[in-house]
Amino acid sequence: MFTVCRCRFAVAVVVVGLVLVAGCNRNGPPPELRAIQDLLDEAAGNGRADTIRLPAGTYLLTEPLTYTSDEGFGLCIIGAGAGRTILDGQDRTQLLRLKSTVAGSDFTIRHVEFRNGRSAQYGGALQVENDAAATRVDSCAFRDSRAGVLGGGVHAVAFDGEVTFTDCVFTGNTSADDAGGLNASSLRGAVTLTGNRFEDNHAGTMTLARNLLHDNTTDNVVGGIAVATSVGTLGIFHNTLDANAAADGGGISIYCDQAGARTEVSNNIIWRGTPNGFTSSGAVSPVVAYSDVQDGTGEPWFGTGCIDADPLFVNAVGGDYTLTSGSPCIDAGDPASPPDPDGTVADMGAFHFPQRAEGATADGRRWTQMGGLGPGGREVEN
Numbered sequence: 001m002f003t004v005c006r007c008r009f010a011v012a013v014v015v016v017g018l019v020l021v022a023g024c025n026r027n028g029p030p031p032e033l034r035a036i037q038d039l040l041d042e043a044a045g046n047g048r049a050d051t052i053r054l055p056a057g058t059y060l061l062t063e064p065l066t067y068t069s070d071e072g073f074g075l076c077i078i079g080a081g082a083g084r085t086i087l088d089g090q091d092r093t094q095l096l097r098l099k100s101t102v103a104g105s106d107f108t109i110r111h112v113e114f115r116n117g118r119s120a121q122y123g124g125a126l127q128v129e130n131d132a133a134a135t136r137v138d139s140c141a142f143r144d145s146r147a148g149v150l151g152g153g154v155h156a157v158a159f160d161g162e163v164t165f166t167d168c169v170f171t172g173n174t175s176a177d178d179a180g181g182l183n184a185s186s187l188r189g190a191v192t193l194t195g196n197r198f199e200d201n202h203a204g205t206m207t208l209a210r211n212l213l214h215d216n217t218t219d220n221v222v223g224g225i226a227v228a229t230s231v232g233t234l235g236i237f238h239n240t241l242d243a244n245a246a247a248d249g250g251g252i253s254i255y256c257d258q259a260g261a262r263t264e265v266s267n268n269i270i271w272r273g274t275p276n277g278f279t280s281s282g283a284v285s286p287v288v289a290y291s292d293v294q295d296g297t298g299e300p301w302f303g304t305g306c307i308d309a310d311p312l313f314v315n316a317v318g319g320d321y322t323l324t325s326g327s328p329c330i331d332a333g334d335p336a337s338p339p340d341p342d343g344t345v346a347d348m349g350a351f352h353f354p355q356r357a358e359g360a361t362a363d364g365r366r367w368t369q370m371g372g373l374g375p376g377g378r379e380v381e382n
């Protein structure tokens with residue numbers, strides 16, 4: 001699906017076929033890691049866009065790979081696939097740190113697995129600060145990493161740039177403070193998180209669209225989705241949350257610092273949040289619409305189209321959060337939302353229940369069931 005490099009400029013450096021040497025070098029990082037760091041250093045100042053390809057293999061890091069640049073050109077880092085190209089911090093080092101302050105320096109990271117990262121502060125596995133350009137992370141896995149402050153798996157922040165995570169897996173990450181899986185924010189840009197999977201991350205996670213979050217736990221606030229904004233607009237659509245627990249805000253928690261902030265929360269399933277499914281604080285009191293929220297009935301935020309009924313997942317215990325045919329969430333989303341790929345009214349939650357055979361939609365378009373992140377796959381139009 002993601003085979004086309006999104007660098008804004010022509011690819012200038014392509015490195016393939018690095019020879020991997022297993023184990024560590026007592027006198028420093030092994031040669032293949034030194035070679036990668038050399039490429040990053042060169043890319044940071046060569047006045048053009050670069051792509052660095054990481055061949056399949058397990059890279060045992062003893063110090064982070066770093067890239068700090070003030071040139072307005074992009075950087076792509078592309079692996080052979082999560083599970084094939086693995087950066088392993090051996091429980092002692094952060095894995096990758098990227099930083100830029102200028103426009104045009106888009107970062108793309110794709111098909112890489114990050115695991116066993118450690119950071120005393122931010123981003124146990126990956127730390128990205130891209131103030132004025134886009135950060136896009138596609139089809140990566142973040143596992144078993146830990147941060148001392150924020151973003152056990154990933155810490156990705158921007159002032160004006162957009163931050164996008166698509167089809168990533170976050171599992172077993174921990175932070176001592178907040179955001180066990182992912183901390184992503186942009187002061188004036190957009191944060192878009194689509195099709196990601198969050199499992200067993202400890203502390204909060206933040207997400208927006210079509211994410212599945214279950215069994216996340218924190219001792220602080222927010223087990224599932226934590227979103228904060230000062231004056232921006234937040235949209236939280238088509239997420240499925242189940243069995244997320246926190247001291248407060250087990251499912252979704254929204255904080256709006258100033259009255260100018262806007263929020264839209266609709267088409268979600270928020271089930272078994274402990275102690276509650278939804279909380280908000282700050283200058284704005286968001287209203288949830290067209291969502292299935294356990295114990296939401298009577299709450300001031302329980303708005304138009306909301307229901308409080310068992311979503312009838314196929315097998316929540318087994319991690320299958322697709323809907324059974326009797327689910328009250330089917331066709332219960334906002335009628336004004338884009339229709340499901342099968343042409344019917346939007347279902348609540350991350351996975352829609354297909355009511356028509358593949359290839360047949362009401363308006364003649366075709367759609368195909370894809371093997372996606374959920375056990376039932378996701379559906380895409382084509």
Ligand SMILES: [Ca+2]
Nearest residue numbers: 043046047048
């Ligand atoms: Ca460059």
Ligand SMILES: [Ca+2]
Nearest residue numbers: 331344345347
């Ligand atoms: Ca539907």
